[in-house]
Amino acid sequence: MKQHIADLIDSxxxxxxxxxTLPADIQTNVMVENTRDKTHGDFASNIALTLAKPARQNPxxxxxxxxxxxxxxxxxxxxxIAGPGFINFYMKADVANQVVAAILxxxxxxxxxxxxxxxxxxxxxVSANPTGPLHVGHGRGAAYGATVSDLLxxxxxxxEREYYVNDAGRQMNILATSVWLRYxxxxxxxxxxxxxxxxGAYIHDIAADLRARLGDTLHHSSAIVFSDIPAxxxxxxxxxxxxxxxxxxxxxxxxxxxxxQVFSAGLDSIxxxxxxxxxxxxxxxxxxxxxxxxTHTGDVDSALNKLQxxxxxxxxxxxxxxxxxxxxxxxxxxxxxxxxxxxxxxxDIAYHMNKFERGFDKVVNIWGADHHGYITxxxxxxxAMGYDPERLVVRLVQFAILYRGQERVQMSxxxxxxxxxxxxxxxxxxxxxxxxxxxxxxxxxMDFDLELAKSESKDNPIYYIQxxxxxxxxxxxxxxxxxxxWDQAAGLANLGLLDTEHEKDLITKLGKYPEVLQGxxxxxxxxxxxxxxxxxxxxxxxxxxxxxxxIDDADLRNARVTLSTAVRQILANGLQLLGxxxxxxx
RNA sequence: GCGCCCGUAGCUCAAUCGGAUAGAGCAACGGCCUUCUAAGCCGUAGGUUGCGGGUUCGAUUCCUGCCGGGCGUACCA
Numbered sequence: 001m002k003q004h005i006a007d008l009i010d011s012x013x014x015x016x017x018x019x020x021t022l023p024a025d026i027q028t029n030v031m032v033e034n035t036r037d038k039t040h041g042d043f044a045s046n047i048a049l050t051l052a053k054p055a056r057q058n059p060x061x062x063x064x065x066x067x068x069x070x071x072x073x074x075x076x077x078x079x080x081i082a083g084p085g086f087i088n089f090y091m092k093a094d095v096a097n098q099v100v101a102a103i104l105x106x107x108x109x110x111x112x113x114x115x116x117x118x119x120x121x122x123x124x125x126v127s128a129n130p131t132g133p134l135h136v137g138h139g140r141g142a143a144y145g146a147t148v149s150d151l152l153x154x155x156x157x158x159x160e161r162e163y164y165v166n167d168a169g170r171q172m173n174i175l176a177t178s179v180w181l182r183y184x185x186x187x188x189x190x191x192x193x194x195x196x197x198x199x200g201a202y203i204h205d206i207a208a209d210l211r212a213r214l215g216d217t218l219h220h221s222s223a224i225v226f227s228d229i230p231a232x233x234x235x236x237x238x239x240x241x242x243x244x245x246x247x248x249x250x251x252x253x254x255x256x257x258x259x260x261q262v263f264s265a266g267l268d269s270i271x272x273x274x275x276x277x278x279x280x281x282x283x284x285x286x287x288x289x290x291x292x293x294x295t296h297t298g299d300v301d302s303a304l305n306k307l308q309x310x311x312x313x314x315x316x317x318x319x320x321x322x323x324x325x326x327x328x329x330x331x332x333x334x335x336x337x338x339x340x341x342x343x344x345x346x347x348d349i350a351y352h353m354n355k356f357e358r359g360f361d362k363v364v365n366i367w368g369a370d371h372h373g374y375i376t377x378x379x380x381x382x383x384a385m386g387y388d389p390e391r392l393v394v395r396l397v398q399f400a401i402l403y404r405g406q407e408r409v410q411m412s413x414x415x416x417x418x419x420x421x422x423x424x425x426x427x428x429x430x431x432x433x434x435x436x437x438x439x440x441x442x443x444x445x446m447d448f449d450l451e452l453a454k455s456e457s458k459d460n461p462i463y464y465i466q467x468x469x470x471x472x473x474x475x476x477x478x479x480x481x482x483x484x485x486w487d488q489a490a491g492l493a494n495l496g497l498l499d500t501e502h503e504k505d506l507i508t509k510l511g512k513y514p515e516v517l518q519g520x521x522x523x524x525x526x527x528x529x530x531x532x533x534x535x536x537x538x539x540x541x542x543x544x545x546x547x548x549x550x551i552d553d554a555d556l557r558n559a560r561v562t563l564s565t566a567v568r569q570i571l572a573n574g575l576q577l578l579g580x581x582x583x584x585x586x
Numbered sequence: 587g588c589g590c591c592c593g594u595a596g597c598u599c600a601a602u603c604g605g606a607u608a609g610a611g612c613a614a615c616g617g618c619c620u621u622c623u624a625a626g627c628c629g630u631a632g633g634u635u636g637c638g639g640g641u642u643c644g645a646u647u648c649c650u651g652c653c654g655g656g657c658g659u660a661c662c663a
Contacts, residue, residue: 545627
């Protein structure tokens, strides 16, 4: 419809240029938008306002000239000039009503673009370090990433969802050492657990499993383990030095094979827990990408070689640096330390090279807001390697602050006193979790109120929307129980009877769903769809309250029930995209 | 210090890539159940969009300077 109106305006503009009203070289950019206020019609164009200056004409007069030159259309009911020079367009009712038939005929597919019609995109999200269970902060990234992925898929994009597993580096070594120390405790040793170690209960579980599987093959006495280890912080030492020394001791005593057994026991257990957790949250991945694999496959070396060839690496004090300042970064970055160890950033460069080599049209990274400092340097590396950095899209997700009533819940992974995503899901339910997380713009800070998410009342927007869906189902059940009949074909034929404000508003709202979905997807903004569903539910509740559907007048009854089922279809489609169930009864 | 994000009703947040009178929900106040689910609906009130300039027909939106908050500024991952 927008396109149709734009074509009409283009035609009118051509006429005005031909008859000399407008200069031949004028720049025209026709924009047709939805009106915010229905007293302004269904669609509006600001074309007369934008052309007023270059054409040196009064905008309202120009608008009138355009209307005089506008070709006749069978779809428009009327046009008018309003305000400073807007042209408002009113659709004929039967044109607007066609959306109901379109929705019922397409059903679940309504609003979706044909699969794989809009390119191929990778979405990487969550990618939390596998050092412990996911906590509520990760939940927002999970819900956001999953929803954005599903929305893109609905927009016709072929989506590959990926989790980058940070299974390399010091934190993982701290984890392995923590597991081993608990294993030793489990075998009867007693000592002060390092203040910088992982103290969660899950470490005990992993250690117990390890002992059950391997017996005491990894056992050493605490006297040997702690001999000559620098003091921990509570004893007046440095906790970092302390834990690093323990890591080295662990490696030395266990050897490569033994250490690997402990290491992978921790990694495998936590990773499978994360997988299970996300699966339960309705979040699926096509790919779990291991950071360690980048070293094994040689991707890290080849990425560094690539930068070397292009002349962006230099050595200083034994370290190998990437000259990222050539691409707008604040300072250059180390990619390989003097001791030969490559840095995390080097893995990141290799990983992004790997992503780009896989040929996606776009690569979307969903990162926690604390990673925003990395955007510049990663894009710098991509550009240096000869890739187009514009193909990398980074969306930052701000942290969600959890409240229990008025009280703020504190979180800390290391101390083990955090609230896990799993606990949150069990407490408030998956539907409320998924919905609450995406109901705000991702870059907005967000307060997640547990009490509100749990409440089964109208305060809780998710119940409100689900209830609208259930209400339509309820009407159909009543229809069955009573002696009423319902004929969808007759309903569609009688949509012209729906002339109340409530009904016209509902139909208008339904007509906007495809572009809401499209805009929500392409801008990575699920909250737009969430808000739309809230509004649609609101319109339906108002309608339901004002007019009875189960009435004697068969034509009107058929029309109203038919409209209601179209609303139900859109609610179901939208909720499914948000990862929320659409219950038939509540 | 520098960089990025944010600042909108008492609270939590919108505002369709510059549009018309800045909108919802909570909370407050007043109404609506003999009627398809009151898990709902209707109404009232609530604003100098942090502050000051600038750009133009028109600014919450773009530019600039302040104020306030968050994050970052690693040879950590």
